[in-house]
Amino acid sequence: MMALLNAIWLFLIVTGTVTAAARGRVDLLTSQVFASAEQAVEYTVEMAGALCLWMGVLRIAERAGLLELLARGVARLLGPLFPDVPRGDPVLGTMAMNLSANILGVGSAATPFGLAAMKRLQELNPRPLEASRAMCTFLALNSSVLLLVPSALLAVRSACGSPQPAAVVPVIAMVTATSWASCILLDAFVRWRRREG
Amino acid sequence: MGEALAQASRWMVPILLVSIPLYGLVRRVPVYDAFVEGAAEGLKVSVRILPYLVAIMVALAALRTSGLLEVLQALLGPFLGGWGIPADILPLVLIRPLSGSGALAVTTDLLRRYGPDSPAGLLASVLQGSTDTTFYVLSLYLGSVGVRNPRYALGVCLFGDAVAFAAGVVLWNLLLR
CATH class of the missing domain: 1.10.287 (Helix Hairpins)
Structure with missing residues (x-):
């Protein structure tokens, strides 16, 4: 699978560059490539503030024992999906916060919780260079998550002059409920096929 | 609600x-x-x-600049026409799993050209809202802890995107057109 990510990246770079050159867009390509690299730094800098803010708040919650409290509550929901995570481990609470933030469409709040969860899952990972089963399940839950408030989309639809920006919300909720359930089932199926639990 | x-x-x-x-x-x-x-x-x-972000965004810039997306669109356009799917939606399907800001830019462009409540605008909205930037999330989350091999996570997440795209097209046909 890591080969796939490598292959996709190489494919994008090579075909993009060769095609651009063949179509006489070499100068444009050169400037675009550097511009996007700069943009990556800009995004990181823009994101750093939110990341510091939420990791700061998260640390307060951690030291106050809030996540342990929350973890106990959601353990019944998330617990069965994560047999490798010890019962009552705070990472269940962190993942619950990440998923809740995703469901409400607050991506900036979800990411720091998600990264904090990955950090803890890595501590539990017996092979640090490979994604653990728990990580795969968490990524499956996270990337297909039920979305009730597509906040960025609502903003764009309003900005484009829609009188009913929320008209698509129920459909998106139905679609994401379907994809979420499919992902959970496929993840369980893959694990069962691999006899890993 | x-x-x-x-x-x-x-x-x-x-x-x-x-x-x-x-x-x-x-x-x-x-x-x-x-x-x-x-x-x-x-x-x-x-x-x-940061290094992961640079890698992904540079690759996407090369793809956009090459004009390969337009070529693909010309090839697949006739197939999509049967479903009533505008061919302009293709770049969104291709970019959505890779880049959140890129996909939002494509969606904005579609909404501005077709109108946010036109059939194409509604389909773009549903697809944009229903799927995630899978490659970005995976490289961000796994990269942040130094994991190199995503194992089956990539396949499961892409399957989720495919289900969302299919369900999005079906429900758009049933409920929004």
Whole structure:
């Protein structure tokens, strides 16, 4: 699978560059490539503030024992999906916060919780260079998550002059409920096929 | 219901910002010290992420500049016409799993050209809203802890995107057109 990510990246770079050159867009390509690299730094800098803010708040919650409290509550929901995570481990609470933030469409709040969860899952990972089963399940839950408030989309639809920006919300909720359930089932199926639990 | 949810989304951040530190106060946590300690961790995470972001965004820039997307669109356009799917939606399907800001830019472009409540505009909205930037999330999350091999996570997540795209097209046909 890591080969796939490598292959996709190489494919994008090579075909993009060769095609651009063949179509006489070499100068444009050169400037675009550097511009996007700069943009990556800009995004990181823009994101750093939110990341510091939420990791700061998260640390307060951690030291106050809030996540342990929350973890106990959601353990019944998330617990069965994560047999490798010890019962009552705070990472269940962190993942619950990440998923809740995703469901409400607050991506900036979800990411720091998600990264904090990955950090803890890595501590539990017996092979640090490979994604653990728990990580795969968490990524499956996270990337297909039920979305009730597509906040960025609502903003764009309003900005484009829609009188009913929320008209698509129920459909998106139905679609994401379907994809979420499919992902959970496929993840369980893959694990069962691999006899890993 | 959409309105109520939008309100919930609006209030989520302020509520967390007030309730967590107040809870910390109750539990006698030195809230300021704890915040700064956590924020320092946030900065370290940002620095770790940067190389992954550069790699992905440069590859996407090469793809966009090459004009390959237009070629693909010309090839697949006739197939999609049968479903009533405008061919212009293709770049969104291709870019959505790779780049969130890129996909939002494609969606904005579609909404501006076709109108946000036109069939094409509604389909773009549903697809944009229903799927995630799988490659970005995977490289961000796995990269932040130094995991190199995603194993089957990539396949499961892409399957989720495919289901969402299919369900999105079907429900758009049934409910929104």
